[in-house]
Amino acid sequence: MRKYKLYFLFVGIFFLSAGVIISFLSETNSLVGFIFSLVGILVLGALLVSYLYRNQGFWAMRSTEASTNALVSTGSVVLILAVVNYLGINYSWTVDLTENQLFTLSPQSQELVRNLDEPLKVYVFDSPPNPNDRTLLEDYRRNNSLFEYEFVDPQVRFSLAQEFGVQRQGDVYIEKSGQRQLVQTVSPNNRLTEIALTNAIATIQRTEQPMVYILQGHGEPILEEGENSFSQAVTSLTDRGYVVQPLNLTNTPLVPPNADVLIVSSGTRELLEGEINAIQRFVDNGGSLLVMYNAQSPSSLDRLFAQWGVVLHDGLIVDGSGTGDVFGLGPSVTFVVDYGNHPITRNFDNSISIFPFARAILTVEEENIIPTPLFLTSPQTWAETDLSQDTIEFNPEEDLPGPLNVGVALVRENPDAQPSQTDGENPVDTEEISPAEEESDTPPDLPEGQLPQPPTINEPNPQPIEETTSIELPPETRMVVIGNSTFATNGWFSQQVNSDIWFNSIAWLSGADESDLSISPKQPTNRRLNVQNFHVTLISWLALFIIPGLGLATAIVMWWKRSR
Known part of the structure; x- marks a missing residue:
């Protein structure tokens, strides 16, 4: 009989252990784990009742007390270890002490993953799996259970690799709602990065590619590589799924209708009157505009700014705190650590932004215009109006004291959202053009101020630019x-x-989801030491001979003194 009881004991322990393990590791099979645990408890309970029934004096024995204490202690230790492991697996807590928080996802990455409403899966076609890649993917998965990942050996699962179009070992793909996109190709020296993965997640969630046009032709920074260039800024947009095109309004007298954002930056020459009218029309028809003007650069949009209650101060912002001198940049470079309450600057906290040769932006109250300051300088700054003097000092009678606002976000409410008519000093007529005039090769005589019909331009997904008598305005x-x-x-x-100021401004203007507006992932800072040969030799001697020799000499001296 004892032999069968031992068998039942093993069976009970097996079912109870299996049930506990299944319940902890599998949420979908929790019912199976419960059944296994219940069977194990019933079997062990039956054995215990049977044993107690046959041994009436069991609890009175001294050995029973000792065994019970040992059993309770052992069970408590096992229970504590189980709880600690469970909490560690499901509620892990880490501390990232690196300078740029290399092992912590940026707020942008976390919000993108948390806002996933459909399953998204990352396929890493690499073998064996790299621990660093797995750690990064696990950080994403912890923010949302809809984020999944899988390491695939392309040599073993050849059909899946062929389905994704894998070209080489190390290709990483992302899949969502049947859409697939290449993230990057990893290698032993180039592992999966948060920047590439976050950009891929943001891109694959967009239903359409926003169009961004950057005005050119007046000495503005070029879009290609060069000394004064926006090439890095343009690359950051294209990596996130934006389409960026240069725009010369002398070749295309109207802003293309598919433009989501128009960017006007500092140039060496003023805009032509026809270009100003085109920009005015674009904004009046609900278009989003980003204007970036350095101090003392030509400002041609004063008429438009007046309608929006914006005034560009002519002075150069000077930082009298000496912060620029510490970094070898001088007082003409403005450091900003104070930000307004706006989606563009959300999560910036006390982050640093740098504006060389900046000017102050002032606002006045206008009907239906809501301004929000973005970048506020320190009280030690002022806007210097007289730069001809050798020594720059604050003049309270002429200069504008700080803190100053370097940027402003404006919203114009369109409550009626009626078809737009161009307002201002030079209204643009929108008379209908007869079919005969449209087919004619010779442009018709247009009233003064009217813009001619532009030619077709070569752009991605080109759309003909046509004069319209009415345009439906957006709500704002x-x-x-x-x-x-x-x-x-x-x-x-x-x-x-x-870079976050640039991208967040354009994302907000294009109407992107606010989860896209945050602090983007950072590249690790290069902290390698460039050690000279002399320093290498000195360190080697210190480690191998000098420090051990000092320790040996100290030991000999102490032994000699004690032996006397």
Whole structure:
């Protein structure tokens, strides 16, 4: 009989252990785990009742007390370990002490994953799985159970690799709602990065590609690689799924109708009157505009700014705190750590942004216009109006004291959302053009101020630009005015949160989801030491001979003194 009881004991322990393990590791099979645990408890309970029935004096024995204490202690230890492991698996807590928070997802990445409403899966066609890639993907998965990942050996699952169009070992793909997109190709020296993965997630969730046009032709920073260039800023947009095109209004007298955002930056020459009218019409028809003007650069949009209650101060912002001198940049470079309450600057906290040769942006109250300050300088700054003097000092009678606003986000409410008519000093007529005039090769005589019919332009998904008598206005029109454009040029763009200001401004103007507006992932800072040969030799001697020799000499001296 004892032999069968031992068998039942093993059976009970097996069912109870299996039930506990299944319940902890599988949420879908929790019912199976419960049944297994119940069977194990019933079997063990039956054995215990049977044993107690046959041994009436069991609890009175001294050995029973000792065994019970040992059993309770062992069970308590096992229970504590089980609870600690369960909490560690499901509620892990880590501390990232690196300078740029390399092992912590940025707020942008976390919000993108948390806002997933459909399953999204990452396929890493690499074998064996890299621990660093797995750690990064696990950080994403912890923010949303809809985020999944899988490591695939392309040599073993050849059909799946062929289905995704894998070209080489290490390709990483992302899939959502039947759409697939290549993230990057990993290698032993180039592992999966948060920047590439976050950009891919943001891109695959967009239903359409926003169109961004950057005005050219007046000495503005170019879009290609060069000394004064927006190439890094443009690349950051294209990596996130935006389409960026240059726009010369002398070749295309109207802003293309598929433009989501128009960017006007500092140039060396003023805009022509026809270009100003085209920009005016674009904004009046509900288009979003980003204006970036350095101090003392030509400002041609004063008429438009007056309608929006914006005034560009002519002075150069000077930082009298000495912060620029500490970094070898001088007082003409403005450091900003104070930000307004707006989606563009959300999560910036006390982050640093840098604006070289900036000007102050002032606002006055206008009907239906809601301005929000974005970047506020320190009280030690002022707007210097007289730069001809050798020594720059604050003049309370002429200069504008700080703190100053370097940028402003404006919203114009369109409560009626009626077809737009161009207002202002030079209204643009919108008379209908007869079919005969449309087919004629010779442009018709137009009243003064009327813009001619533009030719077809070569652009992605080209749409013909046509004169319309009425345009349906959106509920609101957005504009961002920044008193600096140098912050977005190569060399300054990657400094601190300058790149986030650029992208967040354009994302907000294009009507992107607010989860896209945050602090983007950062590249790790290069902290390698460039050690000279002399220093290598000195360190080697210190480690191998000098320090051990000092320790040995100290030991000999102590032994000699004690032996006397």
